Amino acid sequence: MPDPVSPSLVSRRLMLAAAAAAPILGVRAADAAAPFLNTNAPPFYRFKHGTFEITVVSDGPLVLPTLDVVLENAPKADLERILTANRMPTDRWIGPQNVLVVNTGRHLVLIDTGMGDRSKVLGPDNGHLMRNLALAGIDPAAIDVVAITHAHIDHCWGLVDARDRLNFPNARVAIAMSDYEFWTQESLLANPAARDFVLYTRTNLLPVRDRIIPVRDGAEVVPGITAMATAGHTVGHHSYVIESGGRRLVNVGDVLHHHVLLLRHPEWHNIFDSDKAQGAATRRRVLETMSADGTECVLYHFPFPGVGRFVRAGQGFAWIPTPMHEG
Template sequence: MTTSLRSIPRRQVLGGIAASGAMLTLSGLAHAKMPIGLPQAPYFHRFKLGDAECTIVSDGQLPLGDPAAAFLNISKEEITRELHDNFLPADNAVLEQNVLVANFGDRVVLFDTGMGTDTLFGDGTGKLMSTLKQAGIDPAGVDAVVMSHAHIDHCGGLIADSGSINFPNAQYFIGEPDYAYWTDDSKIPDNYPARPHFLAQARKNLLPLKDRIHFYKDNEEILPGITVLSAPGHTVSHSIFMINSGGKQLCYIGDLAHHPVLLLERPRTQFAFDTDPVQSAESRVRMLTMLAANRTPLLAYHFAWPGIGHVAKAGDGFQYFPLPLQQQSVGSI
């Protein structure tokens, strides 16, 4: 006579399962263990922008520490409230470094280059060359390197410590006022945060490439489909870039806003690394208002990985809406 599982009391079934599991473990037959400390997934994300294939790679996370030391003219209590309401830690503002590589088919353009080997913000930065490799991108295949400004975390990855050029076949683009300011010891204020690092890295990475640099202007189409929009204040010639391909548009906003909450909810909050904090805030409000009104997708260099989304007006400020990742295939904007 056969006995169905349904006819056996539930307590007896569960007890039998537990006993079997114990027997397997004790006999050494169960080895469902996994080592701790496995590597993370490769740090890149690919998507389509019209006819272009875009890849975001990371230079690593950049921790600023106490947010109250970096975000100014705002009370510590307000900072804590904003971070708490958005489920973010109140003791350390961690920024990403989202480097955009746009492959238009006939040219490959890279936007900003990370910290290089400088460890001012710890040893979690300087990952660009390894993440490019993970993404299958050959640095020698980059035709143009476009920089939003000359800060250490945007121009730091141009020149290796050996003196070799990391992108040997590229032309370089930056604003001339930024180039002149950050390579000149007499122009950087003595009280600027981490001044020696910013000066040294600008000189190391920009001076050897001067003959290969094109100094862009506001509203200039520096390459087909890439137009400069001046947004000064964070630095003297900080700029953002409107990228067009196949009828689609994306705005790379560089450091227009470093944080998706603290510099959007109250967009006139000032940032400690701004050259002109008031001008920077005005540029932020002006450009974000335009992007919100036009519903233009943006890529923010320092927002949470991978930094693609939209902004919308929210009272006197803005709210950031990340775009969902499309992992089954190369997604499109």
């Protein structure tokens, strides 16, 4: 006959057994500190577009110290009022960089390249495209075409690495020749304000001169992707219309770079527009056209992943992001 066992002895034995098993089961005290992960924003986002697969890959954010340098003719009081009402900082502009990879099933097309390895002149935490492409499972050597919206530093400086090697060795480069020729002018090297920008733009663009696909309005880059002239931000700025299975997505590049201010006031000037009046006119035309039929757009500097639609709101427009799970 077994020895009688008291209830208190049973519970003590169970507690001892649980304590002994805890390390094996991975149980630990509830108040143990979890390590901080210190990871950045999501590096990529993938969705279907008709039969195409599109991946938005982040290059990391740009940070400019004040909005005064971004919006030239905006009354400061109006600017601060709108930013404050929308719970946004008034002392700096933070601009994501949403690079696009379009897999058409036949071609792999990269749209813009981020800041590259050369400079942190526009903030400390960018130039991450190559790392994030790897995280997204995209092989740079498999890119067939790099389509450039315009030749500003945050869009074309990722064509080469820090040792001037091509980051996309098998790709042709679609770009407007007007932008290529303007931003590689040797004479601009004598201008102290432009020197560094032009120097590294030449470092990135001159090596791809013999693999350029000249872009013009209405020209097909690859089947399913067509260029659309949207000049003003630069002389050769082009958007890219991506069409598959009856769906349409337009990458409008830097026609707008702020998801609140320039929708409320498309007439405000972006100080980085080469032709500010033309830039404002193009911005209004794009907003009116895209909002009229609800065309889905992707914006390079809008909050990640920068996919959504414009709608009319009062005298201006508003931005409605596409939920990320919508596909």
